[in-house]
Amino acid sequence: MPSIKKVAEVAGVSVGTVSHVITGSVRLSETLRTKVGAAIRELNYHPNHVARSLKTSKTRTLGIIVPDMTISFYPQIIRGAEAASRQHGYSLIAVNSDDDVELQKERLSLLRSQRVEGILIAVAAGPTPLGQISRLIDAGIAVVCLDRIPDRVPVDSVSVDDVQAAEMGTAHLLGAGYRRIAIVTGPLSLKNERRRVCGYRKALAAAGLTGDDELIWEADLRPERAAALCRDHLRANSRRPDALFCSNGPTALGALRALRDAGLQMPADIGFATFDELTVDELFSPAITTVVQPAYDIGCRAADMLLRRIEGLEKSETPITVRLPATLKIRESSRSFEKNDTISGFAMLPK
Amino acid sequence: MPSIKKVAEVAGVSVGTVSHVITGSVRLSETLRTKVGAAIRELNYHPNHVARSLKTSKTRTLGIIVPDMTISFYPQIIRGAEAASRQHGYSLIAVNSDDDVELQKERLSLLRSQRVEGILIAVAAGPTPLGQISRLIDAGIAVVCLDRIPDRVPVDSVSVDDVQAAEMGTAHLLGAGYRRIAIVTGPLSLKNERRRVCGYRKALAAAGLTGDDELIWEADLRPERAAALCRDHLRANSRRPDALFCSNGPTALGALRALRDAGLQMPADIGFATFDELTVDELFSPAITTVVQPAYDIGCRAADMLLRRIEGLEKSETPITVRLPATLKIRESSRSFEKNDTISGFAMLPK
DNA sequence: CTGTTAGCGCCTTCAA
């Protein structure tokens, strides 16, 4: 692998000159530039970023940690972050935490050793040790949280507006005529999930309903577990809900399995809506009503903010919180034909 | 960010000693080790991989380029590759090529500059300039192709056994009683796709059928395009196929839309099977019969092979080709109830 | 067993 020295040699100039044409830091004569360019091509020279980073102590690299990039929501976020990073000349290293606080710690440590200049993170579901993140910030590494926002850590963050999103979904179900709506959530140790429950409650209250805590079903993020939970609840002798609202994709998958196993038809027997596109929602039968998060944008915005911090453009002392609105895709699973088959779209709450 | 020097200072030893305890290269006294360890923790020291890489000219980093990690198949591959890499103490940088040969070239160049020690790549769909890959190899960077294997480039590769997989899928449809089976493919500029067509033909031939070229529908990898193509074909006045076999996920999504729009029911009006899990296949109605690729394993094996090359364990001069078998998940979309409702499972071809 | 030191490849003053 040729070095700058070899290039200089072939071009018949000094290394300093080669460096100058590469970085474009100094104006050189046309002749020199072409001569050097020719040598570079001839040798198929690729500047050594490792050496450059060591010298400048700038790696132009960002890291992003997500629980599991196999969940379709995250690759979109990563793509957004990648696009924004690249636009600023940065690379992005994406790693998975497997929703495991210990692994997350290791990954964080590795990223630090790799000297990434900033980190984007959707924290693992367990109770995140506050130190893990604030230590980074103290060490001068910029951090922006996305999607999953940790409690009580003062840090910039970008996520969907959980409350609004859940409220919108729930309100839609209410507008469609459903009255006894259960919410199937992920672990309530996650702030998002709590906020979503909050939005759900708000919508109920706005409709003059008092929530029933028995209708808050806390699952985790494994579809099988959620399925089991829902099956149990649906079998219980207490009055069955007339609609299910799921606060995330994996949970929804589980819930759908439970409905299928219970032989319940949507929307006739039970209404259904969920956070997150199930990748191919529109081809489900019936198509599933979905609260869609702007995943790509979340990644984009988060990376932008991170870059602003790194480049010193953002000086705000207090953490910045960005909440992007979700959108509602109304499809067949929440059309309550029997009860009210004229309602369509995002109807207003009755009275 | 503290350096090894600072650690040495705090611990009251020389930098060499600190380096030794970190790398574990030399046996040191217990006392020293604990003293240094304490200093490391106190300073929250993280070894600078950049400097280490420069010194050792080993980055312990691999790169992987996929067309689009938003396609659910690829994150699984990446996860597999990540797991294998990590097991050998390597990191993995994943980037997207957007199926664009130019972008792919840029990414490759960046990865080179970052001095990754090896590259895993699923080549972009366009005609891949042979040079792009062979140049890397010439430069001493190990390369293993996965999933998408380029033509006429001598390089190690890992992918599903396309012929076997397509043959299995097609044979299953034949076994279910379908006779006029169309195959909806991605761009035939991709070797995989051609091999899949090959497997399809083989299965037809084995059943004593002569393929009809009008039933080979070449789409690209955008669902909308595939949908349009299928709609056109289904509307054409030539005799309609009684089953569709899709050779990849995005194409299948498009085909399913076309079927829905045409009001065709599976499996009654038309049989259906496809490569690749549509993420939530089992919840489609009807559930879709699928040829499942061992994506995680492909990533794993490919990374393993790459590492073996890097570590000089694999000396084979000729490229190694690994083809992993696919498995068939028979579900409702290919059960031809009307024609033959006793067939179930992967039935033998009727003589 | 522990300390000293020479670079790895590059960028960036500073001088010519």
Add this chain to the structure above:
DNA sequence: TTGAAGGCGCTAACAG
């Protein structure tokens, strides 16, 4: 406009 040289943090001889 061009060249010379120091040093980023670390590892691996080698010396003590």
